[in-house]
Amino acid sequence: MIQVLIVDDDAFIRESLKMILNLQPDLEVVGTCGNGLEALAFVKQHPTIELVLMDIRMPECDGVQGTRLLKEYAPHIAVFILTTFDDDDYIVEAIRYGAGGYSLKNISPERIIEGIRTVHRGDLLIHPDVARKLATLVQGPRTDHSPGSRKVKLEAYQLTPAEQQIVELIADGKSNKEIAQTLFLSEGTIKNYITEILSKLSLRDRTQIAIFYLT
Template sequence: MPEPVRVLLVDDQALLRAGIRTILDAQPGVSVVGEASDGRQAVAEAARLHPDVVCMDVQMPDMDGLEATRRIVADPSIRAAVLMLTTFNRDDYLLEALRAGASGFLLKNSRPEQLVDAVRSVAAGDGLLAPEVTRAVIERALGARAEAVATDGGRPAAVAMLTDREVEVLGLVARGLTNDEIAAELVLGRATVKTHVSNVLMKLGLRDRVQAVVFAYEHGVVHAG
């Protein structure tokens, strides 16, 4: 049997932590290994418990979830992926969560099965954004703040190490397409697309697809519109 997904819950509301624990502990292959009530405790517990996923609230006393996420992601001894949970469907929270290094973003009013799927997806290395956060919102939030980038032959200099096909795949990932949709768009096999995505992440030093979205918009691979 595979090892269960180890989850650390971080929220300043004990009742909400208890509810999420009940949902996750009832699922096969998922185990809540700890809880924290603020960002500072979250960083300490992540280092101590080595969870696979940290379910992180945004607004908390002492240290908020965004700063805690930055510290967790920056610590090479912590391998956890961070799933941000918030009641606020706001572009600025989404943008800052992604830039902080979060691998997923889910609203607290999501259905229990969406939470479980999100934890499993993030643990598997697949980035996830709340269904309520539309592609257009992502484009506005990231594209409106994208910095001017140098280009080399019409291509952003930051992606010079990628092949033309990899740049194409990156652009489609940034627009929210799944591997199956990219395969259909480019008339490629799904396994080939998966290889291209893996190569893009490796060459650019990105952890997952969510980071690829941020990178693509901020470096001019795709633009808001």
């Protein structure tokens, strides 16, 4: 059972999402909040929360700063950004602070639910174009973005050809399931590869792998 906190300044949206998510056998909405500061206070009182469904634009403390506060306090909590605004700058900032992905509110409930499961698994849910923009903001533009230069970069960290291919697929926004299907391997094998990649690159999560590869 995934314990979920919904954070949105619109009470109607909060209650609608709560009703939809609670219909799922593997999801439980533990509570709802109106901004990032309220979310932080709630998480401190409810340590079982595993995922926060976070709006971007909220009064007092928006989703970007809310993500930063939550990840600083409880790095293990997954944050899934859900917004009505297709605003790359906000999204990029939230992901840079540790959000596991984003989606727009106008998608179907089924896709929101699947997005929650994806982010909870630790898979990165982000469009490749946003990942590239994030890479530029974090470390600045590089003069050489060619596949050849990236391959040399990965080889310098002793990544095997299979590990290099998985890094490329992560940077393209593929989930573990999609990578497994592409490489004809099990999801468990892919997870083991990713653990080894994180160790070799001294990185924390899939977002950092994508940033590392794209910069």
